[in-house]
Amino acid sequence: MSSGKLIRWGIASAGKISEDFVIALSTLPASDHQVVAVAARAQERAAEFAKKHGIPTALGSYEELAKSKDVDVVYIGVLNPQHYEVSLLMLNHGKHVLCEKPLAMNKKQVEGILAAAKANKRFFMEAVWSRFFPSYQHVRQLIDTGALGEIKDVQVNFGFPLANVDRLQKRELGGGVVYDLGIYTIQVSQWAFQEPPQKIESTGHTNAEGIDDDVSTTLTYSGGRTARMRISSREKLDNKAIIKGTKGQVTLIDFWTPNKLIDIDGKEKEWLPPKGKHATNYANSEAMRYEAEAVRQSILAGELENKTVSYADSLLFAQIEDTIRKQIGVLNKYDEQ
Ligand SMILES: NC(=O)C1=CN([C@@H]2O[C@H](COP(=O)(O)OP(=O)(O)OC[C@H]3O[C@@H](n4cnc5c(N)ncnc54)[C@H](OP(=O)(O)O)[C@@H]3O)[C@@H](O)[C@H]2O)C=CC1
Numbered sequence: 001m002s003s004g005k006l007i008r009w010g011i012a013s014a015g016k017i018s019e020d021f022v023i024a025l026s027t028l029p030a031s032d033h034q035v036v037a038v039a040a041r042a043q044e045r046a047a048e049f050a051k052k053h054g055i056p057t058a059l060g061s062y063e064e065l066a067k068s069k070d071v072d073v074v075y076i077g078v079l080n081p082q083h084y085e086v087s088l089l090m091l092n093h094g095k096h097v098l099c100e101k102p103l104a105m106n107k108k109q110v111e112g113i114l115a116a117a118k119a120n121k122r123f124f125m126e127a128v129w130s131r132f133f134p135s136y137q138h139v140r141q142l143i144d145t146g147a148l149g150e151i152k153d154v155q156v157n158f159g160f161p162l163a164n165v166d167r168l169q170k171r172e173l174g175g176g177v178v179y180d181l182g183i184y185t186i187q188v189s190q191w192a193f194q195e196p197p198q199k200i201e202s203t204g205h206t207n208a209e210g211i212d213d214d215v216s217t218t219l220t221y222s223g224g225r226t227a228r229m230r231i232s233s234r235e236k237l238d239n240k241a242i243i244k245g246t247k248g249q250v251t252l253i254d255f256w257t258p259n260k261l262i263d264i265d266g267k268e269k270e271w272l273p274p275k276g277k278h279a280t281n282y283a284n285s286e287a288m289r290y291e292a293e294a295v296r297q298s299i300l301a302g303e304l305e306n307k308t309v310s311y312a313d314s315l316l317f318a319q320i321e322d323t324i325r326k327q328i329g330v331l332n333k334y335d336e337q
């Protein structure tokens with residue numbers, strides 16, 4: 001660590017979400033967060049990215065980033081099938097890590113990553129950024145204080161027309177709507193119920209390559225309470241999460257990136273993150289600033305995990321994803337290893 005409160009980020013991949021994460025960091029105080037290096041599979045791409053964002057070092061491999069002495073924590077924005085190997089690479093070189101969702105291709109890989117984090121005594125977190133929004137923190141409070149009563153039902157839909165996005169549609173790129181969008185609907189249900197589901201029932205459709213592109217799942221919790229979810233890369237859905245309790249309900253609007261909610265009193269409540277210097281590739285990515293600051297706080301406190309997205313959370317997310325994929329018949333080579 002270079003100073004009392006500064007953390008120095010390295011960025012693994014020069015892709016879209018990596019760029020958005022750097023833009024989000026630029027909205028935080030430079031005395032707290034600095035991006036010191038970016039690495040890509042090709043040096044030129046890293047150099048172009050570094051030039052645009054004023055990053056001092058551009059590296060032509062993730063290995064060089066892992067070995068860098070200037071980096072405290074690595075943000076991993078590579079494609080899904082590479083999350084496992086790049087996480088291990090960084091952890092085994094003593095870096096703290098924030099890795100994009102879905103953490104890995106199955107629960108077994110998640111276990112391997114978490115074992116490496118523990119063995120190396122390094123902070124590790126799956127980048128489930130939604131949970132760090134002020135709106136999610138508000139919902140947490142409503143649940144924990146009993147203001148919503150007993151949570152009975154969660155209804156959540158997440159869909160966009162993403163048929164032309166290769167990383168969602170192609171098996172070798174880690175495609176599948178369960179991996180890409182399902183993680184969000186699962187995590188919001190778990191945010192509400194705070195216990196593992198007792199039953200998981202899914203039906204789904206696949207694309208011509210046999211990759212899931214529209215899936216409906218019901219998670220049943222104790223006492224017959226349910227979360228009903230639909231995810232789709234075929235069409236736009238309402239993208240809301242409605243959390244109903246015995247005393248009231250709350251609705252997260254655009255629930256994966258919710259600046260807004262409809263509160264228990266029926267009124268809208270809004271929190272807006274500041275804009276960065278550049279436009280982002282994905283909607284509202286500046287709000288990744290909340291998770292970035294949580295990572296800093298955890299690292300400064302010497303924590304290996306953050307309670308908002310804990311190791312146990314990531315293991316359960318992966319287990320639910322695995323079960324859904326199995327139920328709809330979308331398994332892949334990682335499931336056989
Ligand atoms: N939190 C959020 O809101 C979002 C999260 N994501 C997650 O971020 C990750 C990356 O998504 P996104 O940035 O959209 O992806 P990109 O298509 O921008 O690719 C990201 C990086 O992956 C590497 N890559 C690209 N193609 C290949 C390939 N064929 N083989 C191996 N590596 C390849 C490249 O790394 P290099 O630059 O080193 O060449 C590329 O820059 C995914 O895991 C996704 O789930 C995505 C969108 C939003």
Ligand SMILES: O=C1OC[C@@H](O)[C@H](O)[C@H]1O
Nearest residue numbers: 160162168180181256282
């Ligand atoms: O994380 C994500 O959030 C927004 C979606 O458009 C994208 O496909 C997904 O990766």
